[in-house]
Amino acid sequence: MNNFSATYTDQYQLSMAQVYFKNGHREHTAIFDYYFRKLPFKGGYAIFSGLEDLLEIVSKLRFSESDLEFLKQQGFEDEFLEYLADFKFQGTIYSVQEGDVVFPTRPILQVEGNIIEAQIIETILLNLLNFQTLIATKASRIRLVAGDATLLDFGLRRAQATGGYFASRAAVIGGFDGTSNVMAGKDFDIPVSGTMAHSFIQSYDDELTAFRDFAEGRPDGCVLLVDTYNTLRSGVPNAIKVAKEMEKKGQKLLAIRLDSGDLSYFAKESRKMLDEAGLDYVKIAASNQLDEYVIKSLLEQQAPIDVFGVGTNLVTGDPEGALDGVYKLAWSNGKPRIKISESIVKITLPHKKQVFRIKDENGKCIGADAIGLFEQERIAEMFHPFEPYKSMNLENFQQEPLLQKVMANGKVLIKKRSLEEISAYSMSRLAELPIEYKRFNNPHIYKIGISAKLREEREKLIQASKNKL
Amino acid sequence: MNNFSATYTDQYQLSMAQVYFKNGHREHTAIFDYYFRKLPFKGGYAIFSGLEDLLEIVSKLRFSESDLEFLKQQGFEDEFLEYLADFKFQGTIYSVQEGDVVFPTRPILQVEGNIIEAQIIETILLNLLNFQTLIATKASRIRLVAGDATLLDFGLRRAQATGGYFASRAAVIGGFDGTSNVMAGKDFDIPVSGTMAHSFIQSYDDELTAFRDFAEGRPDGCVLLVDTYNTLRSGVPNAIKVAKEMEKKGQKLLAIRLDSGDLSYFAKESRKMLDEAGLDYVKIAASNQLDEYVIKSLLEQQAPIDVFGVGTNLVTGDPEGALDGVYKLAWSNGKPRIKISESIVKITLPHKKQVFRIKDENGKCIGADAIGLFEQERIAEMFHPFEPYKSMNLENFQQEPLLQKVMANGKVLIKKRSLEEISAYSMSRLAELPIEYKRFNNPHIYKIGISAKLREEREKLIQASKNKL
Structure with missing residues (x-):
């Protein structure tokens, strides 16, 4: 799903581009900042995700013949369409590393290119980075409370259409171990796992035969869903029978799955029954409308759950909908640029x-x-x-520069990392962050400051803008 | 974006399929119901959307060579993979018409096929229908309050990645007039529109030159964004100047756009200034975190806004995240099937x-x-x-059957309709619904009933299931 037409953009980017093309601005260098204003989930940090996809997609963005025909119908002019026929992004991108912890107001990524190319990629950049960062952050919160439990993304069926594909990737960056999404597993090299549905058991006349057939037909990583009829009176006893039969063949049942009812109670009772049957190696998986709060509560109740399958709340970033990331002009036509706003927090840098x-x-x-x-x-x-009036002296502190050149002349400069590597990097950066920034309620606010020079430059532009009115 | 691999599914569908394949169930006919349990947005109805996409995608679902290789690595067996190599959906689908008003509990769509194919398409079916239905419903609520104002989808940048593509389509079915999303506009034949960004104006040294250049470079459908510096002291006066200049060339400024501040106040003041300048034909467009409640309030305040651009809240279905649609087995292996649950509303039909x-x-x-x-x-x-104990005699009522055969043997039976037609149909169905079901607060609850025969059949299965425990 990484082949995108350059028409994956808002029409106004092309309208502006045509004007730049005609008025001689087309070669003007522009610099845009990507940043967000508000942390999602009332949390204290976000996990930056989506960079590698973005770079790969941007490096391949083109307008096809049929795209150009369509744009002609939209009233775009021939000379401009000829220019678009040869369009490819040839700019430079600076970015923090994918997986890093990021905070509001400060640039996460900067695009430097001619103003047309920088404008055309705005929409897809916001679209991919806003969403993946939202989901990686959600996943990271779930990982924070889940300890070393296995976390699986089960969300595709409730995802916002094909957004689910990118959600599976971002979930791993935030700390998930696997996904049920086969296509995402294949394309992003994510461990894929799956159990069975209630429909499988219903399609049989009895649960035991269904379990036996499943263990026979798919013995590796076999997980039996035990809540179709009655968890403790039917599901778990039947699973135990099958596990014992598997043992005789030298096989091991991997886990049972609970998908309804009081997960804490059922996990404890099931654990007892499994242990008493000598099946202490059989794990317990749980699913059903989980999120970071439910998982935290289950583990505080010492529910013996080894695997959590998280769906809707993970892949849609519930209750957020979207990260409010923006893309703001900081330089063009040889001059620094600013957006004034009546709301001071909306004034750009x-x-x-x-x-x-x-x-x-x-x-x-x-x-x-x-x-x-x-x-x-x-x-x-x-x-x-x-x-x-608030300032802080930084002379005695170490200062790590965060923005690195990741693309130059439209070519990706960074080596592709596996999701495992990106996730490990993310964990290491999160580990450096003091715990006060990670709590769910009223987390400590991470400080963002600007240098004296930047402040001065901004003041000058604000004054100049005032004087004009 | 309508070419999907059949790996756009959950792994467990394939695990179950392998078991069905091996145990001789592969030719068993299964029937699954698609329905949801809870109306989104605390509303009184939903608008069914996504059907045509689903049918087109399902009719083309295949496993590629590389898909099969990947599945082999996942431990699937050779014979089963050979079967998948020839896989195509050859089942039958019954559905309500796309755009119809739909309600909880009752089947919206039924899939009848062999149990393997019916299971493999579950994920993509839920993924596409849940999301588009959510967004069409949101769009419909916005249309309900917007009267005959123009409604434009501006959401791609904040959409859940590529979900935004399908959101643009569903928005039109729910009553939107156009989108900023060029790719969706092209593929789904949606009117595409766009204005200009703040960055365009900032990239100039002054607003007036920016407006002039834009009007010169893109005069058709020209919309000027007036809030970059100061709406009433700079933006609107400059827009009026340019509109007057355009008049001299025989052109007409289409609209100004407000994107910040108090939209009601600025719309009224701008309207006055435009009218006083003899520009009563210039429309006013507004954007900035709009949803059905904000638009309702603006129009109640008689804000003279002609065009609303709606972004995040539309394309992400905020505050819902997902429609809770499910896919439940109703028949297999020659017998009716039921899913028992401790929660009575979760017992299937x-x-x-x-x-x-x-x-x-x-x-x-x-x-x-x-x-x-x-x-x-x-x-x-x-x-x-x-x-x-609740029942209702229906002898004297007309009864319109809603489920029609839309696919047979994997072939689409219905004629493709334009989005305009689907949307018009949706409007006509919504118009038939009494107003009490459309209010936002505590809407009247639409009645869902089951026939005596269905009730009897369900009772038999519940009893049989009880007797087994």
């Missing part, structure tokens, strides 16, 4: 920039990122972006 | 079925659908599905 993670002398994250001009190598003092 | 819309002698919808066995031509009395 001009210029090409670098972002530094601030660490103490031992390299320990102190909970702050500072934004400077791109050419700044260190930031001496950082200022609150909207409250002028 | 066995047998192949037909659903009737109940109308009075004048053909007026009375707010009830009745479910009978497939061979029943009329239903004499309908019973509440879960409350045995």
Whole structure:
């Protein structure tokens, strides 16, 4: 699903592009920042996800013959369409690493290119990064409470159509172990797993025969769903019978799955029954409208659940819907640019920039990122972006630059990493973050500051804009 | 985006399929019902959407060579993989018409096929129908309050990745007029529209030049965004200047767009200024986190807004995330099937079925659908599905059968309709529904009943299941 037409964009990008094309702005260099304003889930951090997909897709974006015909019908002009026929993105992208912890206001990614190409990719960039970052963050919250339980994405059937494909990928980056989604498993190299549906058992006249047939026909990684008729009186006893029969053939039942009722109670009772039958190796999997809060509660009740299958709430990022990521112009036509707004938090940051993670002398994250001009190598003092009297001296701190060149002249510069690597990196970055930023209720607020130079540049532009009115 | 691999499914469908394949069940006919349990948005109805996409996709589902290789690595057996190599869906599908109003509990669609094919398409069926139905319903609610204002989908950038593509389609079925999404516009024949972004204006040194260039470069359907610097002191006056300049060239400015601040106030003030300048034909478009409640409020305040651009809340179905549609076995292996549950509303309905819309002698919808066995031509009395003492005599009512054969032997039987036709049909069905079902707060509950015969059949199966335990 990584072949996209360049028409995966909003029409206004092309309208603006035609105007730039005609008025001689087409070669103007533009710089856009990608960032979001509000952390999802009332949480204290987000996990950046979607970068590798974005780079791969952007490097291949083209307009086909039929796309150009369609655009002609939309009133676009011939000369411009000829230009689009040769379109490919040839700009440069700076980005934090995929999997890193990220925070509001500060650029996560910067696009530098001619203003037409930078504008055309805006929509797909926002579309992919906003969604995957939302889902990786949700997955990370679930991983935080789940300890070392196995976490599986079961969400495709309730996903927002094909969004589910990318959700499966982002879930792994956030800490999930596998997915039921075969296509995503194949394309993204994610472990795929699956059990059985109630319909399988219903299609038989009795549960025991259904279990036996399943164990016979798919013995590896066999998981039996035990709640179709009655979990403790029928499902678990039948599963135990089959597990014993499997033992005689040298096979092992992997797990039973609970999908309804009080999961804590049923897990405890089932565990007892399995253990008493000498089946302490048989795991217990649970599913049914799980999220980070339900899993936390189940584990606090010491429910002996080894595997959680999470569906809707994971793949739709419930209750959020969307991350509010935006793409804002910081430079064009040889000048820094700013968007003024009556709401101060919506005023943008001009210029090409670098972002530094601030660490103490031992390299320990102190909970702050500072934004400077791109050419700044260190930031001496950082200022609150909207409250002028708050500042912090950074001279004695380590400063890790976060934005790296990941694409140049339209070519991907970074080596493709496996999802396992990205996820491990994500875990390591999350581990550096003090625990106060990870709690669910009123997490500590991560500090974002801007350098004196950036602040000064922004002030100048705000004043100039005021003077014009 | 309508070419899907058959691996767009949950792994357990294939695990079950392998077992059916091996144990001789592969030719058993199965019937599955698609329905949902809970109306989204606390509303009184839903708009069924996604059918044509589903049929087209299902008729083309295949496993590729590389899919089969991947499945081999997943431990599937050679003989079964050979079977999958020739897989294509050859079953029959009965469905209500796309765009119809639909309600909980009653089947919206039935799949009849061999149990393997019926199981393999479950995931994609739920994935596409759940999402499009959610979005068409959201769009319909927005249309209900928007009167004859133009409604545009601006959501792609915040959509759940490629889900946005299908959201644009469903939005039109629910009553939207157009989309900003070029690819969806092209593939689904949706009017595409777009304006300009703040970045366009920022990339110029002044707003007026930006407006002039835009009007020059893209005069047809020109919409000027007026809130970049100051709506009433800069944006609207500059737009008026440009509109006057356009008049001299025989052109007409289509609209201005407001994207921030108090939309009601700014719309009224802008309207006054435009009218005073003799530009009463210039429309006012508004965007910025709109949904059915905000639009209702704006129109109640008599804000003179002609065009609403709706983004995130439309394409993600906020605050819902997902429609809870399910796919339940009703028949297999020559017998009716039922899923028992401790929660009575989760007990399924066995047998192949037909659903009737109940109308009075004048053909007026009375707010009830009745479910009978497939061979029943009329239903004499309908019973509440879960409350045995509630019933209603239907002898004097008209009964419109809703499930029609839309696919047979894997071939689509219905003629493709334009989205305009589907949307018009949807409007006509919604118009038949009494207004009490359309209000947002505590809407009247649409009645769902089952026939005496279906009830009897269900009772028999519940008893048989009890006796087994």
